[in-house]
Every structure is written in C-alpha cells, then in structure tokens.
Amino acid sequence: MPIEHARACLELEAEAIRALIPRINDQFAAAMNMILNCHDRVIVTGMGKSGIIGKKIAATLASTGTPAFFLHPAEGIHGDLGMVTAKDIVIAISNSGETNEVIGLLPTLKRIGTPIIAMTGRKESTLTQNADIFLDVAVECEACPLGLAPTASTTAALAMGDALAMALLSARKFTPEDFALYHPGGALGRKLLLTVENVMHGGEDLPIVTPDKTVKEALFSITAKGLGAVLVVESLTTMQLVGLLTDGDIRRSLEKGHEFLDKSVAELMTKRPRTITKDKLAAQALNIMEKNQPRPITLLPVVDSEFRAIGIIHLTDLLRQGVV
Template identity: 50%
Template sequence: MSGQFDFCSHGKKVLDTELQALEKIRYYIDNSFTLACELILHCQGKVIVMGMGKSGHIGRKIAATLASTGTPAFFVHPGEASHGDLGMIKKSDVVIAISNSGEATEILALLPVIKRLGIAMISMTGQPESSMAKMAQVNLQVTVDKEACPLNLAPTSSTTATLVMGDAVAIAVMEARGFTADDFALSHPGGALGRKLLLRIADVMHSGELLPMIEEHASIKDALLEISHKGLGMTAIVDHNQQLRGIFTDGDLRRLLDNHVDIHNTSIGEVMSSNPQTISPQLLAAEGLKLMEDNKINGLLVTENNQLVGALNMHDLLKAGVM
C-alpha cells in the first residue's frame, strides 16, 4: 500500500549495521582473547559476570552460556554486590566486567575491593582507554562504529558485539576443555535436548512380561495373539534359548492374508522375517529413531549378543519426547 511505512527496509538496515559491527569484532580476537580464555580455562573457582543495564542482560546470557558449556559461572548484579553480594566472590574466581563505556560507576566502585582480594578481572568494553579496561588484567575490546538505533543511542550493535564476543570466549574454552555432548547433556537434563542426549534405548524399551516374544514352532495364530496382547504391532521370534530368530509384524500379517495362508496350521517360523533390524540397549534413543527412519520401519528389537532383551516402536519414542 502506498504511503505505508517500509518496516522491512528499516529492519534490513539494522541487520546491515550490526553485521558490519560483527565484522569489526573479528579483528579484536587477538592475543588479549587468548589471555582471557586461558584465565577462564585455568580458573579454580567460578566465573563471575557483572554488568549494568543492557550490559547486565548480555552478561546474564554470557554467564548462562559459560555454565552450560562446562565453565561454572553466574551473574552478580553490581548494585547488589556493593550491598553484600560481593561476598559470593572468592580469590579463586575470575570476574568478567561488562560496560560499553568502561565507566559504569557501580562496577568501578567494586574494583578496589576486587583488586585488593587479588581476583583476576577481564573487562569487555568499547573503550580500550577506559578506567575498567586499564584496571583489568585483560580487556576484550568490543568497539562498534555506531549503534543500529538511528539516534545512535539505544544499545544495539554494541550489545550484539558483546554477546558474540562472549559466545566466542565460551565456545573456545569449551573446545579447549574437550567438553563433549554427554557433558552437555548432564547440564541440560530437562526438555527435548536432555531427552535426546541422555535417554537410552534401555530407558524406553519394553522388557520382561511386556516384551512380545514367541518361539518359532508356534502357529501364526499364536503370534497374532501375542502381537494383540503386547500392543507393539510386532512380535520377536526366538528359539528355546531366547536367541533371536526373526520378527513378525502387522505388515507381514497383511501380506499373508493376501496370499491366503492358513494361520492355524502354519508355524510362525515358516513366515517370519529373518535377520531383523536390532539395536543395543546402551545406545541413545535418538539413535534408535534414526535407525527406524533410515530403514523405514516402525519398530526395533533390542538384543545383547543376539539375546533378545527388549522391543520398542515409534510410539514409545514419541511418548518419551525423543521425536
């Protein structure tokens, strides 16, 4: 519509400005960046992140990212720190102080105590000659040419640059630690992410009396009763030692009925599918999902040394929140 404000062009202009700021930040990943990462990597305590206003919001995110990637960290509000919360900080900790100007009075008021306690400090500022930068062991420069705000006032490009620098530090330290997906899962036990990284086949499979299983000399009719009773749409076929011999599914039944096979007098061993797809109980449930998707099947038998120990289907993974 003519005369309508062009939100898209203004939105793209903001992105262009912030992308330019990030290109500049690339050049600040230098020896100071290495020193900051080494301080954090060798920290014997916790990383304490501080910041006021918008810098505080960014600081909370940086602390959370550090904590979830193997570096114990938390955010302390500078205003609260001067009224008792400074007691949370110990000599073995490392402080990351964030201020675009490098002159945040609430943080500067804390620095004499931090220095007196001998606590290592990293500053993240847009002003390398600021008071904070000069008092820190290491300054991570996050200078931007301009904010994305047309008034050049609202923190936009500067907060984005600071957040990205924090991400760069956290992930570089994470990789130096050799932090693995299993480590990540332990700090994310809740939600879909935790389920995908922690839940194993043994946690979701049917076993014991709930396991659909019948011996190979039984009739097709007996197999159908087992499938119906256990409700997984399949049954495993085993020998007398419970060694897996094959599988029989709802789909196999439909094919048999089309061929007019006598379900009362034909043994299940004659019509079962041999060499069925199996999985170990120790593998991740997410791996079971991929196996089913890759092979276009709806169920899996679980074995150890060809011994049948469990079974599961897509519905079990759906109910467990893996998919």
C-alpha cells in the same frame, strides 16, 4: 522508512559481529586459558543492557561446563562482592569502559586479587586499564537510528561471549551427555537423558516366539502383547535373536491369501533386523527408525552384548515420552 531502518539495523549488527572475527587473537586465547585454569567460578558483571547480556553469557557458560553466575554491580558494591574470591575470575562488560557501578567494583576486586577480563569497546578506558585481559567488542556505530540505544554494541558483546563459551566447550571436550546433565528438564532433557532401557518393553511384556511356530501362533502372540510385532528367538533358553515378525508383514502377505498362516515363522520373518542396546539414548533409537532403508520402521528389538533379545521399543513409546 521503518522497514528500511529494520534492514539497516540487521546489516549493522551483522557487520558488528563480522568485525569481531579478527579479534579472536592472543588476548582471546589468554582469556580462554585463564578460565580453563580456574578451578572456581566465572563471575560476569555489567550494568543496564550490558548486564542483561552478562546474564545470558553467564547462563551459557554455566550450561556448557564452566561454572558461572551473574553479579549485579550495584548490588556488588553494597555487599555482594562477598561472593567473590581470589580464585574466581570476573568478566566485566561495559561498552564505554566507564560505567560507574562497574568501575566501583575495581578497588575491591584489586584488593581481593581477582583476575579481571574486560569486555569493552574502548582500549583506553578505566576498565580496560585495570583489567588483566582486554576483549575488544568495539563497534563503529549503534544500529539505533538515533545513535543512542545500545544495539550493535550489545550484539557484539553477546557474540563475543558466545564465542568464548563455545571455545571453552570445545577445549573441555564437552559432550551431549555432559550437556544433558545440566538440562534435565523439558523436552531437551528427555532427548538427552532418556535411554532405551527407560522406555523399552521387557520381561513378561516381551512378545517372543521360536522360528518353528506357525504364523498363526505368532499372530496370537502379537495380539496378546499389543506391540504390533513378535521377536523370533532361536530358543526360549538361549534367547538369541534370529528375526522379527510384524503385523505389517502379515497384512502384506494376506493380500496373496491366508495359506501362509500355517507356515513357520522362519519363512516369513525378517532376518537380521535392525537392533539397539538398552544403554543407547532413546533419541538414537528414533534416528535408527527414521533412517531405516528402504522405509522407516516403528519398532526396534533390544539386545544385549551377546545378541540375546531383552526388549522391544516402539515409536509410540518415544512419542509418549516426548522424544519425537
């Protein structure tokens, strides 16, 4: 029986979300346009479980380009309404549309002149009747077998909030770089903010040789720099990248003997290797390494706009920075 209730819960909540799709209508578009034209903040409010959903919606809006914060309605009617101005927009969440604390905000909001978007399940409710825009999040029944705990209704409200946030994100042409700006901490921030320049080896750490040097001389350079490869440049003056020689190339050649060690680097190097520029995200370097054909690679030369060698990036550098 409990397992059946669990499955029924998911079915009912999934159906509650599916039922929202036809409600992405003129009212939804009006809410989106109102927020797009707002030059101040979106203030989300709700009591109890609706308040918890409201906090999540406010957080999602704030992290995707729409300045927003959550206002607890009980605190609002005891002074925190001073945070609200006529230039803001309030999204008020209440399944019944009759929650006392939320309704208690309405007289002051009306007096201030703040536009109100009601996210509720009842078109005839006090909240809806006093709102400028109505987002219908009604559900046929709660997923709670007792019909008491807010379940399907809170899921529907959260999904509608997500839909609104994603529509706004699209309308604002919000980019991964914009997203990174608001997520500087943790692994996500590292993936979205860290550039190749931040992790590459350059300057005196850069292993370089010219094509006329012997493989043996290149091997000494590889060993000295400890990066497992050497960049091959046309000359130390021009620094034009012409190839890449790795310790893997050398090991594979050793299977056929050691005579090649006296040959020129030009005979063994990989010509036209994959490269990247220093302004690209470190995550893009990882993508190039992983998607390289016919096999993944562990190093990438870094070049400037004129294809001059300026650095090298190794997979272990990305590992250390938490990009992988």
